[in-house]
Amino acid sequence: QVQLQESGPGLVKPSETLSLTCTVSGASIDSHYWTWIRQTPGKGLEWIGFMYDNGDSSHNPSLKSRVTMSVDTSKNQFSLKLTSVTAADTAVYYCARFARDPEFRGQGTLVTVFS
C-alpha cells in the first residue's frame, strides 16, 4: 500500500524558509506526479504545486516565486521549500500522489510561523 510521510520543522520564524520532505513507500517515485497542498482554517485547502519525477514542476502563482520543489529518486523522496514565510503560511501541509486527481496518503504536518 502506498504511504507518504511528511517531515520537517514544525516551527519556522518569519522571513525564513520552510522546508518539508515527503518520503514515499510502497511505490516508486518514478513516472508519477507528486503534489503539495496545504490547509488553513481561513483559506481552506490550497494547492501549492506539483512536480514530475524528472523535476518539471508547476506552482501556484499566488505564491509567486517563493516555491521550490525537488525530487530525489535515490531516496524515493520529494521536497518543498517556501521562502520568506509569514504568519499566513501557517498551515497543515500535505504531500500527495498524482496531480489532477490527488491521493492524500499521509497524515499531514502542521507548520507554524512564529517568532
Place this chain on the structure above:
Amino acid sequence: DVVMTQSPLSLPVTLGQPASISCRSSQSLVYSDGNTYLNWFQQRPGQSPRRLIYQVSNRDSGVPDRFSGSGSGTDFTLKISRVEAEDVAVYYCMQGTHWPFTFGPGTKVDIQ
C-alpha cells in the same frame, strides 16, 4: 482561478436517509483530453482528506457504494444513498482541469 462553489455548506442528516451535495465551477471542467477532472474528498475530524470519487463518477477502491458522483460541465453532485454515522465529515469538491487547481469551501455533514 476557477471558483468552486458548494451547497449547502452545512448539512444535518438523519441516519439512514439520503444526502446530496452540489458543487459548481465557474468554468467548464472538461479538459482538452476529453476527461473531466472533478474529484470529491471526505475529511473526517482530525484526519487528512480521503479521495472518494475521481473524474466525476469513479469511486475509489474501498469506498462504499452508497457514495456516488454525477454531473458534467460546471454542475456536479455527490450523493450518499443512506447516511451512516461514519459519514460525519467535511466533503470537498476539487477541480483538476485548470491550473491552479482549486477546492470548494467544504460541506459539513453531521447527524441531526
